[in-house]
């Protein structure tokens with residue numbers, strides 16, 4: 269007689285709503301404009317918005333930047349000027365100077381939303397004027413009730429109406445990846461025998477993939493809730509897999525795609541086993557630093573749950589609390605199932621109460637937004653900026669060592685400081 273094991277208790281969920289300390293969706297322009305060099309992101313906002321995007325992208329100097337801000341002046345905000353006329357004039361000037369732009373995103377902000385500037389209508393009007401030359405889309409990057417990664421979700425959603433319908437069989441990787449990482453994944457999928465692999469967003473903004481019943485969606489980023497549902501609505505199937513962070517997550521992610529295309533287990537193992545072996549070796553020196561250390565993840569990027577899964581299961585870290593700005597159970601199902609039993613989860617933010625818990629627990633490391641890192645460091649608590657994880661190539665077995673190193677580095681630094 270066999271006895272089936274008792275089911276693991278579900279993670280504990282604490283819901284919070286209070287003051288939030290997160291960047292807004294404008295931040296996502298920093299990685300989206302790198303991904304699609306033929307697109308331009310025009311923020312319609314205030315000087316604050318311009319400063320945010322400039323400082324988020326501050327380390328990059330371009331001869332020809334691919335983002336800018338149409339600043340709403342006092343007269344616009346007071347409703348004394350016709351902001352639409354100003355916008356049309358500015359777009360015309362921009363496109364005359366930059367004929368290489370193929371897609372123009374009008375990105376809404378808190379100020380444009382407060383004065384109810386209808387950017388959807390503006391995009392429609394400009395698209396009609398520029399027909400055949402430039403496609404004008406719009407989405408919101410406003411910080412009202414959103415977190416910074418939702419900017420990408422909104423941008424992808426804005427592109428969806430331009431995606432053709434097709435029932436062609438294809439694997440669609442959804443979410444921005446570094447180009448080199450994407451190339452590696454394509455090669456691996458090709459070796460496993462998946463015939464057609466496409467990406468959203470694509471490298472050229474005009475080469476959007478089609479979507480339909482033959483599309484199997486593999487999410488590369490865990491913060492694309494609206495896009496995932498819109499793709500399902502267009503007939504695509506959402507593959508369930510942990511996110512490709514760490515060796516285990518990456519292997520399961522690639523294997524889920526291969527399985528969906530009928531690739532035999534033996535072939536999957538033949539291609540992936542050497543990658544797993546190499547990834548584990550690269551992880552080991554960092555695992556030695558991380559094992560047994562206590563980690564507190566504050567809600568910021570929506571990547572917290574898969575990262576916690578990786579850091580607990582592959583690096584041996586102890587999870588004190590795993591915070592996420594918004595818990596999407598559909599998109600997180602596979603990662604949630606792999607979290608250690610009894611993990612304390614929190615959804616939403618009440619920054620003061622969360623900081624009180626951090627101070628009471630005195631973890632070895634806190635993953636948090638930039639705004640909270642300095643005060644915590646000043647109190648002697650090591651931190652890792654969560655935004656760095658969106659800007660770094662961390663997907664895949666080959667990146668597992670680098671990902672672990674990002675968390676080991678602040679602990680190594682602190683240990684050195686204590687020695688000196």
Ligand code: SF4
Pocket residue numbers: 292293294313314316317318320376377378379409410411412
């Ligand atoms: S969109 Fe809102 S939160 Fe973001 S920089 Fe502008 S004003 Fe600030």
